C-alpha cells in the first residue's frame with residue numbers, strides 16, 4: 001500500500017499544522033528569564049535552595065545560573081521592624097510563557113506556606129519574575145520587567161554577579177543601575193552558597 005492510499009489516514013487541517021509548528025518553535029526556542037528570590041523567615045538557605053530545586057523540577061524550566069547569596073536589610077519598611085533577608089537571583093531558560101512561569105512562582109511560594117497578609121511583610125519565600133526576555137508589560141498581574149527591580153540593590157547586586165552585561169528593559173544596564181543605587185545594606189555572604197541543580 002502506498003502511503004497516500006490508506007483510506008483511514010485523514011489529511012491534517014492546515015490550522016492544526018500551524019498550531020503544532022508554533023508549539024514546536026516554542027519548544028526549540030527557550031526564552032531567558034531572571035527570577036529573584038528572597039527569604040527572611042525560617043531556615044532561609046533551605047527555603048531558597050528548595051525554591052531553586054522546585055524551579056528546576058518544573059517541566060519547561062532549566063536553571064542556568066545561581067547567584068551568590070546576599071544578606072540584605074529589609075527594603076521599604078521601618079528599619080529594625082523585620083529580620084534581614086537572604087536574597088539571590090537565578091537565570092532560567094524556559095519554554096513556559098510568562099504567565100505560566102508566574103503561576104509556578106506562586107505555587108512555590110504557597111508550598112512554603114507564604115502568607116500574604118502584610119504589604120512588604122516578612123516572608124518565608126518571595127519569588128519574583130524580574131525579567132522575561134526583553135518583554136515590557138504594564139499588566140498589574142505580571143509587570144515586566146518587575147516594576148521595582150531597577151531600584152533594588154538586593155536584586156541588582158546578585159543579578160550583576162551572574163550576568164554582568166545584563167540590562168533592565170527600559171531602564172538600562174544593571175551595572176549602571178547598581179552604581180546609582182549603591183550597595184548599602186546589601187552584604188555578600190561568602191560563607192553561604194546555593195547550588196545549581198544537577
Ligand SMILES: Nc1ncnc2c1ncn2[C@@H]1O[C@H](COP(=O)(O)OP(=O)(O)OP(=O)(O)O)[C@@H](O)[C@H]1O
Nearest residue numbers: 119120126128129130140141142143144145146148
Ligand atoms: N514581575 C512580577 N513578579 C511577581 N509578581 C508580580 C510581578 N508583576 C506583578 N506581580 C503581581 O504582584 C502581586 C503581589 O506580589 P507579591 O505579594 O510577591 O508582592 P511583594 O513581594 O509583597 O512586593 P514586590 O512586588 O514589591 O516585591 C502578585 O500577585 C503578582 O500578580
Ligand SMILES: Nc1nc2c(c(=O)[nH]1)N=C(CO)CN2
Nearest residue numbers: 038072073074075085120154
Ligand atoms: N532586603 C529585602 N527587602 C525586601 C524584599 C527582599 O527580598 N529583600 N522583598 C520585599 C517584597 O518583595 C520587600 N523588601
